[in-house]
Ligand SMILES: NC(=O)C1=CN([C@@H]2O[C@H](COP(=O)(O)OP(=O)(O)OC[C@H]3O[C@@H](n4cnc5c(N)ncnc54)[C@H](O)[C@@H]3O)[C@@H](O)[C@H]2O)C=CC1
């Protein structure tokens with residue numbers, strides 16, 4: 043992508059430089075000539091003849107980084123000791139750890155947190171299992187569970203490779219909403235085994251966040267767990283994405299002066315995210331939605347093996363159109379992409395209705411490069427952190443779970459999700475609303491609190507909150 047440098051590869055060149063002949067000047071010249079961007083320099087060691095410096099450089103990609111390395115190695119007085127990648131360094135040893143809340147400084151404290159006195163706590167929970175919410179980490183802890191089959195847009199990369207994403211989600215739960223979350227990657231793709239394993243670990247957790255499990259298995263896994271567990275189960279790729287998408291779309295419509303019920307919407311990628319986004323839009327009043335996957339537009343002229351596509355055919359595409367994206371994008375007000383890079387072209391954008399709204403949300407690379415799309419769209423959003431209008435489930439999953447945990451909800455239902463969408467949308471005031479600001483930043487602290495309170499209110503209203511309202515409201 044055109045501005046990949048800003049969020050792309052950041053390398054650290056550890057250089058040994060001879061003190062004599064203006065070697066750092068040469069370093070800066072070579073990096074500049076090759077189009078690298080020096081963003082920092084640390085002096086690691088200096089002696090009479092040499093200095094060792096870490097030079098932090100933003101490059102386009104690994105090949106670009108290698109070219110710079112080769113140029114530096116050719117220069118007199120410069121020796122490349124090591125080349126490392128800042129992202130890789132941030133992941134050394136993983137991104138999270140467990141810490142104790144209470145110090146254990148002596149035998150008396152040891153006897154209380156552990157045996158023998160911990161036994162009284164165990165007995166209390168044995169007598170009344172609901173006390174697990176009061177006396178264990180269950181109160182504020184979520185399991186982030188994946189089988190590694192649909193990791194970002196990378197596909198089925200397996201449970202080991204999925205861990206960095208799940209650790210990242212756990213980290214974000216804590217940072218954005220104070221929820222403790224634990225990453226769990228299961229080494230099985232078997233639906234029944236996944237359901238059984240999650241049920242078996244559920245006692246420790248107040249909620250289950252399913253992540254990056256491929257469709258259509260994700261639908262059955264979630265539905266069964268929702269039915270068989272008494273804690274909220276939420277497939278983030280479905281519902282988190284749908285909640286934030288609806289918030290962004292409501293604000294985009296306000297900006298361009300269109301109503302949800304009048305929109306013609308095209309969704310590409312009818313998997314976990316695409317189906318959930320469609321359901322959410324239908325719930326919010328959108329009537330004309332068409333879904334496109336690899337084999338074309340989903341219509342009632344076909345029989346689908348995937349039961350969710352059968353459902354999709356029956357509930358969308360009111361005019362039962364057929365064809366490809368090029369056929370149905372003509373005259374569309376909104377494009378929603380949860381498929382993969384390169385799906386959307388400038389020709390597609392040129393054929394859309396006036397004031398096109400484009401949410402190209404595939405990660406890590408959207409359906410169209412936002413810089414390429416910019417001249418042809420009124421509102422552009424992606425799932426990425428390095429462009430304006432980030433439509434990413436991160437904007438809601440920490441706070442939705444925080445709300446659900448705080449009122450001890452047994453479920454995260456449609457009303458709670460809709461309430462979360464409205465809460466997110468309402469944090470952008472009319473004065474703030476613009477083409478580049480339809481959705482608040484994930485760092486906007488008002489969002490977490492607004493979503494948490496809206497979710498709690500909807501949970502009490504719909505009868506899924508299990509903490510007595512008096513106990514909850516007294517502590518607010
Ligand atoms: N911005 C955000 O918050 C989120 C973004 N995503 C992104 O959305 C994408 C899909 O994620 P999931 O729904 O979880 O995966 P999924 O595997 O459940 O579904 C993906 C669907 O897209 C279809 N697809 C792939 N390439 C296509 C193409 N060229 N044309 C038409 N259809 C195509 C697949 O056949 C599949 O049906 C990924 O890139 C993911 O990173 C997913 C969740 C949240």
Ligand SMILES: CC(=O)C(=O)O
Nearest residue numbers: 193194195279405435
């Ligand atoms: C954001 C996210 O959950 C995904 O891209 O899968």
Ligand SMILES: [Mg+2]
Nearest residue numbers: 194253254279
């Ligand atoms: Mg995901």
